[in-house]
Amino acid sequence: MYRIFTMAVILQVIIFCFSCSVFASASEVAWTYGETNGPTQWRNSYPICGLTSQSPINLPDTEDMIFDPSLKPFQFSGFINPQDYKLKVLNNGHTVKVSVEEGNLMVEGGGLPGRYKTAQFHFHWGRDNTQGSEHLYSGTRYPMELHVVNYNEKYGNLSNAASQAGDGLAVLGFFFVPNGNTDNSALTTLLNKFNDVKTKGSMTELTGFNIGFMLPLSSGNADRFYRYSGSLTTPPCFESVVWTIFENTIPISDSQLGMFRMLQEDDTPNSDHVIVDNFRPVQALNGRQVRKSFASSASGLQISFLALFLVLSRLL
Ligand SMILES: [Zn+2]
Incomplete structure (x- = not known):
């Protein structure tokens, strides 16, 4: 009796291990940004990467975008109170990811189909300043791009929302522009943690x-953005993302960009396998439209000066 019981337990363990190894290989086939298992081969293991609403894209010039008056300004909740949320910084070998551990950061408005909770943000960057962003604007590449990932609260959590076609996620994208020797002080507390997450798999907490x-x-810039329907830019490439790319860019110094380029894609201390060029090439639009939230390519300030000039020229 005891032997039968023991054999049954061993059999169950074997079946369990077999099924978990199958699950592990099905859920995370190795992928890279290089030539082996690189972006052109992702579709072999992740078929959705080969579909027709993929990201990133080359955004057309604003003159060729359609103005959509339903794209109202965004409302952000909790973003300016660091004491209300704890962050976890992780080097996952593909990027540096900052997860919101707890708290109540929310994004709504902006023409989004619902209210979205902020889950994490991460970056894509190049080996030098000629490339790095995932999206392009009218053919222009930027050295880095920030993605703030938010999930539709009606789906309960990030992993459930990520596969919901059309409205599961809302990702906010921002381009960085090099600003010479002038550091961006808003990045300092994050960059101070990079020594603790230099190797793949390392993680640390970030407060403040x-x-x-x-x-x-700030000052009303949340109302100028571009919108299209797309996908995750990494496998499994779910087509669940309402994409927003903001017109305003974030300045960053050359030495701050250099700190991103020192993070490693492996876990061997001080190896030269650094994370650079962690961007997916642009994908075909396939008939998708990119809309803009504003009618004119001139800024609000320029418009008011123009209006003032027109009024004065009539009076004089
Ligand atoms: Zn991203």
Whole structure:
């Protein structure tokens, strides 16, 4: 009796281990940004990566975008109170990811189909300043791009929302522009942690970081953005993302960009396998439209000066 019981337990363990190894290989096939298992091969293991609403894209010039008056300004909740949320910084070998551990950061408005909770943000960057962003604007590449990932609260959590076609996620994208020797102080507390997450798999906590200060959304800039329907830019490439790319950019110094380029894609201390060029090439639009939230390519300030000039020229 005891032997039968023991054999049954061993059999169960074998079956369990077999099924978990199958699950592990099905859920996370190795992928890279290089030539082996690189972006052109992702579709072999992750078929959705080969579908027709993929990201990133080359955004057309604003002159060729359609103005959509339903794209109202965004409302951000909790972004400027660092004491209200704890952050966890992780080097996952593909990027540096900052997760919101607890708290109640929310994004709504902006023409989004619902209210979205902020889950994490991460970056894509190049080996030098000629490339690095995932999206392009009218063919222009930027040295880095920030993605703030938010999930539709009606789906309960990030992993459930990530596969919901159309409206599961709302990702906010921002381009960085090099600013010479002038550091962006909004990034300092995050960059001070990079020594602790230099190798793949390393993780640390981050307190006192203000997401709102990092975003160029003060003084009414949250109302100028581009919108299209797309996907995750990494496998499994779910087509669940309402994409927003903001017109305003984030300045960053050359030495701060250099700190991103020292993070490693492996876990061997001080190896030269650094994370650079962790961007997916642009994907075909396939008939998708990119809309803009504003009618004119001139800023609000320029418009008011123009209006003032027109009024004065009539009076004089
Ligand atoms: Zn991303």
